[in-house]
Amino acid sequence: MIRIIIVMTAFGLVAAGCGEGDGNDNAAPYASRYEALPSTATLLTGATILTGTGERLDDADILLKDGRVFAIGPGLSTAGAEVIDAAGKWITPGVIDVHTHLGVYPSPGTASHSDGNESTAPVTAEVWAEHSVWPHDPGFVTALAGGVTAMQILPGSANLIGGRSVTVKNVPGRNVMDMKFPGAPYGLKMACGENPKRNYGGRGVAPSTRMGNVAGYRSAWIEAADYRDKMAATEKGQGEAPIRSLKLDTLVGVLNGKILVHNHCYRGDEMSVMLDIAKEFDYKIAAFHHAVEAYKIADLLAEADTCAAVWADWWGFKMEAYDGIRENAALVDRAGACAIIHSDDELGIQRLNQETAKVMGAAARAGVDIPPERAIRWITSNPAKSLGIEAMTGTLAIGMMADVVMWDGNPFSVYTKAERVYIDGALAYERGNDAVNPVTDFTLGTAAGAGGSR
Amino acid sequence: MNRLVTAFALLALALTATADTTAVIGGKVHTVGPQGTIDNATIIIVDGKFFAIGTGIDVPDGATTIDASGKIVTPGLFSPVGRLGLIEVSSSAGPDDSAQRGTQFTAGFDVADAYNRRSTLVVINRIEGVTRAAITPAPGRVDNLGNVGHVLSGLAAIVNLGDSDALDLRGAAMVVSLGENGSRYAGGSRTGAWLVLRNALDEALDYRDHEVDFERGMRRDYRHSVADLEALQEVISGNIPILADIERASDIEALIDLSDAYRLKAIINGGSEAWMLADRIAAANIAVILAPTHNLPFSFDALNARLGAATILIEAGVTVALSADVSNPSHNARNITQSAGNAVADGLDWDAALRAITLTPAEIYGVADTLGSIEAGKAADLVVWPADPLELTTYPEAVLINGEQISMVSRQTLLRDRYLQSDSSRPPAYRD
Numbered sequence: 022m023i024r025i026i027i028v029m030t031a032f033g034l035v036a037a038g039c040g041e042g043d044g045n046d047n048a049a050p051y052a053s054r055y056e057a058l059p060s061t062a063t064l065l066t067g068a069t070i071l072t073g074t075g076e077r078l079d080d081a082d083i084l085l086k087d088g089r090v091f092a093i094g095p096g097l098s099t100a101g102a103e104v105i106d107a108a109g110k111w112i113t114p115g116v117i118d119v120h121t122h123l124g125v126y127p128s129p130g131t132a133s134h135s136d137g138n139e140s141t142a143p144v145t146a147e148v149w150a151e152h153s154v155w156p157h158d159p160g161f162v163t164a165l166a167g168g169v170t171a172m173q174i175l176p177g178s179a180n181l182i183g184g185r186s187v188t189v190k191n192v193p194g195r196n197v198m199d200m201k202f203p204g205a206p207y208g209l210k211m212a213c214g215e216n217p218k219r220n221y222g223g224r225g226v227a228p229s230t231r232m233g234n235v236a237g238y239r240s241a242w243i244e245a246a247d248y249r250d251k252m253a254a255t256e257k258g259q260g261e262a263p264i265r266s267l268k269l270d271t272l273v274g275v276l277n278g279k280i281l282v283h284n285h286c287y288r289g290d291e292m293s294v295m296l297d298i299a300k301e302f303d304y305k306i307a308a309f310h311h312a313v314e315a316y317k318i319a320d321l322l323a324e325a326d327t328c329a330a331v332w333a334d335w336w337g338f339k340m341e342a343y344d345g346i347r348e349n350a351a352l353v354d355r356a357g358a359c360a361i362i363h364s365d366d367e368l369g370i371q372r373l374n375q376e377t378a379k380v381m382g383a384a385a386r387a388g389v390d391i392p393p394e395r396a397i398r399w400i401t402s403n404p405a406k407s408l409g410i411e412a413m414t415g416t417l418a419i420g421m422m423a424d425v426v427m428w429d430g431n432p433f434s435v436y437t438k439a440e441r442v443y444i445d446g447a448l449a450y451e452r453g454n455d456a457v458n459p460v461t462d463f464t465l466g467t468a469a470g471a472g473g474s475r
Numbered sequence: 476m477n478r479l480v481t482a483f484a485l486l487a488l489a490l491t492a493t494a495d496t497t498a499v500i501g502g503k504v505h506t507v508g509p510q511g512t513i514d515n516a517t518i519i520i521v522d523g524k525f526f527a528i529g530t531g532i533d534v535p536d537g538a539t540t541i542d543a544s545g546k547i548v549t550p551g552l553f554s555p556v557g558r559l560g561l562i563e564v565s566s567s568a569g570p571d572d573s574a575q576r577g578t579q580f581t582a583g584f585d586v587a588d589a590y591n592r593r594s595t596l597v598v599i600n601r602i603e604g605v606t607r608a609a610i611t612p613a614p615g616r617v618d619n620l621g622n623v624g625h626v627l628s629g630l631a632a633i634v635n636l637g638d639s640d641a642l643d644l645r646g647a648a649m650v651v652s653l654g655e656n657g658s659r660y661a662g663g664s665r666t667g668a669w670l671v672l673r674n675a676l677d678e679a680l681d682y683r684d685h686e687v688d689f690e691r692g693m694r695r696d697y698r699h700s701v702a703d704l705e706a707l708q709e710v711i712s713g714n715i716p717i718l719a720d721i722e723r724a725s726d727i728e729a730l731i732d733l734s735d736a737y738r739l740k741a742i743i744n745g746g747s748e749a750w751m752l753a754d755r756i757a758a759a760n761i762a763v764i765l766a767p768t769h770n771l772p773f774s775f776d777a778l779n780a781r782l783g784a785a786t787i788l789i790e791a792g793v794t795v796a797l798s799a800d801v802s803n804p805s806h807n808a809r810n811i812t813q814s815a816g817n818a819v820a821d822g823l824d825w826d827a828a829l830r831a832i833t834l835t836p837a838e839i840y841g842v843a844d845t846l847g848s849i850e851a852g853k854a855a856d857l858v859v860w861p862a863d864p865l866e867l868t869t870y871p872e873a874v875l876i877n878g879e880q881i882s883m884v885s886r887q888t889l890l891r892d893r894y895l896q897s898d899s900s901r902p903p904a905y906r907d
Contacts, residue, residue, distance in 0.1 A: 160771055337565065338806065347887070368771065383870065387895060389895075434866060434867070436816065436819060
């Protein structure tokens with residue numbers, strides 16, 4: 022337990038790199054125009070705090086000021102802050118979902134809303150999920166009620182390379198630029214296994230097999246490396262510049278380490294092959310998503326410093342998900358690799374804490390002890406790490422963005438609800454307080470709009 | 476007096492030397508029956524049935540004893556919908572016996588014939604406490620491969636997840652898809668779905684009244700096969716309910732009217748907007764099966780989906796059973812405890828939530844005389860939990876189905892144990 026009050030005096034912001042074709046410059050097209058909601062200094066007192074760094078503080082206070090975690094520890098001064106009695110409450114970093122399709126497959130799920138898969142070619146690195154995001158998806162608000170403060174919105178998995186993802190703050194805006202997480206790098210969605218081969222093989226087009234999938238990835242990387250080399254040569258005054266390619270810009274962003282690979286992949290053997298492809302072309306896989314068999318290759322994931330973003334218990338809905346076990350994340354964590362619980366689901370994203378709890382219980386049953394302060398990392402700091410935003414959010418260290426959830430009890434109990442959710446120090450949600458909570462345009466006049474989403 | 480009766484009963488039992496007897500002792504027992512909750516209770520099970528439940532009961536000599544001291548004991552969980560034992564892998568692999576994709580039969584399609592008690596789904600779900608399930612046919616699907624779907628998808632069955640005599644009840648309900656879902660199988664409009672259903676009921680009534688003429692060829696042909704019309708007889712007689720996949724309030728109103736007109740028993744499955752009509756549904760004596768976390772407008776039929784719907788309905792007197800998360804109700808039927816816990820978080824009384832995943836599903840399907848609670852004479856399904864069964868971190872320690880303690884090993888625990896081993900000197904396939 023931290024006994025000394027740490028007060029932030031200054032903090033340095035590490036702006037993570039952004040992708041090729043982007044710019045962290047607010048004037049650039051499609052750049053983040055996110056602005057934090059208005060906030061006042063807030064002191065939450067007497068809570069059990071899980072910091073996201075693996076620590077647990079009992080009967081501790083946390084001061085949110087100027088949008089940052091300003092101080093944390095016991096007995097902080099209340100001067101100048103709105104004081105919230107958090108005795109009996111638990112405080113954690115904001116929940117981060119590394120895998121959602123909110124906005125690109127919004128509710129209602131009509132055909133006209135199906136904007137998540139550009140399934141017209143197996144490699145569509147040129148598309149950007151953000152250009153499909155509908156900010157009025159009611160799922161953003163219900164996710165907020167579940168404590169979600171940031172998320173990665175991905176293209177679907179129909180394609181080998183499906184396009185760029187976007188990381189957003191969960192503050193519904195008028196457009197996606199209003200929501201984009203400032204300074205977050207782009208991700209690239211890749212997909213293994215059944216989905217691409219079924220999607221294209223079913224039309225008599227490559228790929229129709231897993232070996233066809235691998236040929237597809239490798240061909241794309243060969244093309245990207247060639248484009249990168251030609252661009253570099255041109256900069257040195259050698260040769261003619263190739264025509265700019267949106268698709269290859271993105272792939273080169275990966276090869277340059279500026280765009281992070283998020284790879285939908287279920288089976289252990291396939292993930293192993295994907296790690297070798299990454300070696301062949303010298304890029305890094307930030308995270309495997311779904312990774313139902315991550316527990317079979319936990320050591321390889323640890324070695325590659327690649328996260329496994331998994332469900333608690335989804336299994337059997339297709340062949341590559343047949344070997345799912347509840348202990349998956351715990352076995353990954355035990356091996357020293359980075360475990361993440363993700364949702365890929367508009368209901369699941371509302372309860373990532375519950376999904377985590379199911380794994381904790383299953384792990385305990387198997388003799389693997391995962392205390393709350395360790396488990397919380399699976400839905401806060403570990404997803405932040407995989408998204409390249411861990412210097413800004415995901416933990417309650419001094420100077421971090423004040424993305425914070427106050428729960429009305431232990432977040433790993435089924436009976437617990439998020440009571441207050443702060444994003445950049447601003448109260449973005451308060452359970453039962455309609456005056457605070459957002460209502461999307463779509464749900465005006467419905468039960469959800471009337472607070473039914475709670 | 477109860478104790479006296481019990482003493483006589485035990486005396487009788489002692490004389491039956493061949494009886495297979497099990498005693499579960501010391502637990503806090505939530506009977507979900509008239510005996511309520513009993514601390515430090517003894518449960519005596521004889522030949523697969525509950526024989527006596529209470530305190531101060533002597534354990535007969537020779538009984539197999541399960542020590543539940545400090546634990547919680549509940550009835551076995553009852554999954555109210557899903558395809559347990561009818562499928563292995565949902566998409567593009569393995570058997571899926573839940574749907575009739577051809578055109579031969581609709582109402583007569585009976586999933587009981589396909590139930591596989593050795594399915595991996597059955598084993599994986601039972602070790603987490605699911606002991607009984609309604610297995611329900613799916614409507615099929617409309618696609619460009621020649622598959623079709625049906626407004627009437629056929630007959631549900633009640634099964635147990637034990638090691639023998641798996642089928643409890645054939646023809647437990649007639650499953651129908653209405654609303655937006657049903658419209659897909661009826662030409663694109665929900666009107667078509669209602670028409671298909673009414674036509675089937677009318678033909679079943681006509682067949683009932685003119686069967687002899689029909690056999691003699693003196694009655695018009697029917698759109699439905701004789702097998703379908705035979706299956707519908709139990710529906711029009713009010714013996715079995717229709718289980719209607721339906722979400723929108725206006726469709727629920729139409730269902731109430733139709734049930735009234737044809738004197739049908741009905742169950743709503745889904746019911747996103749049912750809470751808006753709680754009093755009418757209660758008055759019509761229509762039960763509702765819902766997933767309590769289903770709070771988004773997935774379609775225009777569910778614009779008013781919300782949390783807390785189960786609480787509103789139950790408080791209005793509606794019979795409500797809770798199903799697992801809509802995304803995976805079969806493979807993860809085991810998550811009905813999570814559903815129940817979430818219903819409690821949204822205001823439902825804890826005992827009512829436990830009832831909604833045990834006794835209430837049995838009532839809905841008309842099998843509560845033998846299933847669903849810990850009462851003398853009922854099938855001895857029970858679960859021993861180390862803590863609150865609705866909590867996410869709680870897993871069963873023992874599960875009994877028809878009085879038999881099941882193995883707690885599943886394909887998933889085997890996989891887990893293989894990869895828990897730290898011995899990496901041999902490939903996994905050479906490990907246990």
